[in-house]
Amino acid sequence: MHVGVPKEIKKNEHRVGLTPTAVREYTAHGHRVTIQTGAGLGAGFADEDFKRAGADIAATAADVFAQADMIVKVKEPQKVEWEMLREDQILFTYLHLAPDPEQTRGLIASKCAAIAYETVTDARGGLPLLxxxxxxxxxxxxxxxxxxxxxxxxxxxxxxxxxxxxxxxxxxxxxxxxxxxxxxxxxxxxxxxxxxxxxxxxxxxxxxxxxxxxxxxxxxxxxxxxxxxxxxxxxxxxxxxxxxxxxxxxxxxxxxxxxxxxxxxxxxxxxxxxxxxxxxxxxxxxxxxxxxxxxxxxxxxxxxAPRTSSEALNNATLPFGLALANHGLEALKQNPHLARGLNVLKGELTYPAVAEAMDLSWSDPFGVWAKG
Structure with missing residues (x-):
C-alpha cells in the first residue's frame, strides 16, 4: 500500500503522523511511504531522516493526498485537507467528530474511510491510541x-x-x-x-x-x-x-x-x-x-512536546496502521477493536455516539460495506 503523511497545518501543531522509526517498519513490510517535505521538522525529524528510513519526499500536501491509498496524520483534517480526500482512501488520525459538524459533513462528502484513533478499543475496554x-x-x-x-x-x-x-x-x-x-x-x-x-x-x-x-x-x-x-x-x-x-x-x-x-x-x-x-x-x-x-x-x-508526543503516539498506532496497510479495510473484519475506530465509510456515519451528538442517523459499517 502507498501510505502518505502530510505536514500538520493546524495552528501550533508540530507533531508528525509517522516517525522515521515507524516509516522503517512500513517499508520493511513492503509498503511505499511518502512524506511531505518538512513534515517532521517541528518534532525534530529532518527529511533526510525519513529518506534513510526508506520514504519518498513530496513537495506539497496535494502530492501526498493524490498519490497515497492511506493518509496518516495526527490532528483532524482541516477543510483544505478533507477536500483532497477521495472515495476508497483511508484516513487514519484523530478526528473528534462529535463537536465538529463541519468536519463530519466534509468527511461524509469525501466518501473516504475515516478511522479515528480516539475510538479504537482494546480487549480491556480501553482506548489504546488515545x-x-x-x-x-x-x-x-x-x-x-x-x-x-x-x-x-x-x-x-x-x-x-x-x-x-x-x-x-x-x-x-x-x-x-x-x-x-x-x-x-x-x-x-x-x-x-x-x-x-x-x-x-x-x-x-x-x-x-x-x-x-x-x-x-x-x-x-x-x-x-x-x-x-x-x-x-x-x-x-x-x-x-x-x-x-x-x-x-x-x-x-x-x-x-x-x-x-x-x-x-x-x-x-x-x-x-x-x-x-x-x-x-x-x-x-x-x-x-x-x-x-x-x-x-x-x-x-x-x-x-511534539518529539515526545510523536514517538509515544507512533508506538501505539504502528500495529494498527500496519494492519491497515497490509490488509486494507479487511483489517477491520479481522480486528473488531480496530473496527470500532471507523467513524465514516462511503458517505455514511458509522459511529453511533457521533450520530447522537449531531442528531443524525448512523449505519452499521459492515452493512455499508456490503452495499459495495
Whole structure:
C-alpha cells in the first residue's frame, strides 16, 4: 500500500503522523511511504531522516493526498485537507467528530474511510491510541496550570507547590482515567493537595492504591463538585465519553463561587469541553478569563512536546496502521477493536455516539460495506 503523511497545518501543531522509526517498519513490510517535505521538522525529524528510513519526499500536501491509498496524520483534517480526500482512501488520525459538524459533513462528502484513533478499543475496554496523548496531556495540564496561577499570567499569584508555612495549591481533577491519573500524580509530585472526582469505585480504589493514599478520592456528584470547586485553586477537566461530546460538569453560575484568579484547565476541549464556558484556544494565546476565572483550553496540549508526543503516539498506532496497510479495510473484519475506530465509510456515519451528538442517523459499517 502507498501510505502518505502530510505536514500538520493546524495552528501550533508540530507533531508528525509517522516517525522515521515507524516509516522503517512500513517499508520493511513492503509498503511505499511518502512524506511531505518538512513534515517532521517541528518534532525534530529532518527529511533526510525519513529518506534513510526508506520514504519518498513530496513537495506539497496535494502530492501526498493524490498519490497515497492511506493518509496518516495526527490532528483532524482541516477543510483544505478533507477536500483532497477521495472515495476508497483511508484516513487514519484523530478526528473528534462529535463537536465538529463541519468536519463530519466534509468527511461524509469525501466518501473516504475515516478511522479515528480516539475510538479504537482494546480487549480491556480501553482506548489504546488515545492513552499516550492522554498521558502527555494530563502531565502538561499540571505544568500549564502552575504557570497560569502566577500573577503575570492572569492567575491569583499562587505558587503551585507552596513553601514551608504557606499552603500549596489545591487541585480538583474531574475524572480518574488516563488524563486524570497522570494529572493527579504530577500535581502531587509538585507538592499540591489533590482531589480526584470519579464515578468508578474500582478506579477510585486504583488511584488510592497507586498513590499510597496521598490523593483524596470522592464519588463524582453535583453536590460533591459544588463542595469542592469553592476550595479549589485549579480544576482540571479530564472527563471522557468515548467518541461523544464531553458532559458539562462546571456551569457558568459555578464560576462566581470560585476564587478570583483560580484556573480551569479543560483537557476535554477536543470533545467540546467539560466546562460550560470553555472555548478552544491555542498555545500562542492559551487563556481567557470569564467571571474572574482563568480558562486554559488549548485544543492540542500534547503539541507542546511534539518529539515526545510523536514517538509515544507512533508506538501505539504502528500495529494498527500496519494492519491497515497490509490488509486494507479487511483489517477491520479481522480486528473488531480496530473496527470500532471507523467513524465514516462511503458517505455514511458509522459511529453511533457521533450520530447522537449531531442528531443524525448512523449505519452499521459492515452493512455499508456490503452495499459495495
Amino acid at each position: 492513552a499516550p496523548m492522554s498521558e502527555v496531556a494530563g502531565r502538561i495540564a499540571v505544568f500549564s496550570a502552575a504557570e497560569t496561577l502566577l500573577k503575570h499570567n492572569g492567575g491569583m499569584g499562587l505558587l503551585f507547590s507552596g513553601v514551608p508555612g504557606v499552603a500549596p495549591a489545591r487541585v480538583l481533577v474531574l475524572g480518574g482515567g488516563v488524563v486524570g491519573m497522570n494529572a493527579a500524580r504530577m500535581a502531587v509530585g509538585l507538592g499540591a493537595e489533590v482531589v480526584v472526582m470519579e464515578r468508578s469505585i474500582p478506579r477510585m480504589a486504583h488511584v488510592d492504591e497507586v498513590t499510597g493514599g496521598r490523593i483524596v478520592t470522592r464519588y463524582s456528584s453535583i453536590g460533591a463538585i459544588e463542595e469542592e470547586l469553592v476550595k479549589a485553586d485549579v480544576i482540571i477537566g479530564a472527563v471522557l465519553v468515548p467518541g461523544a461530546e464531553a458532559p458539562k460538569l462546571i456551569k457558568r453560575e459555578h464560576l462566581k463561587q470560585m476564587k478570583p484568579g483560580s484556573v480551569l484547565v479543560d483537557v476535554a476541549i477536543d470533545q467540546g469541553g467539560c466546562f460550560e464556558t470553555s472555548k478552544a484556544t491555542t498555545h500562542e494565546d492559551p487563556t481567557f478569563v470569564v467571571d474572574g476565572v482563568v480558562h486554559y483550553c488549548v485544543a492540542n496540549m500534547p503539541g507542546a
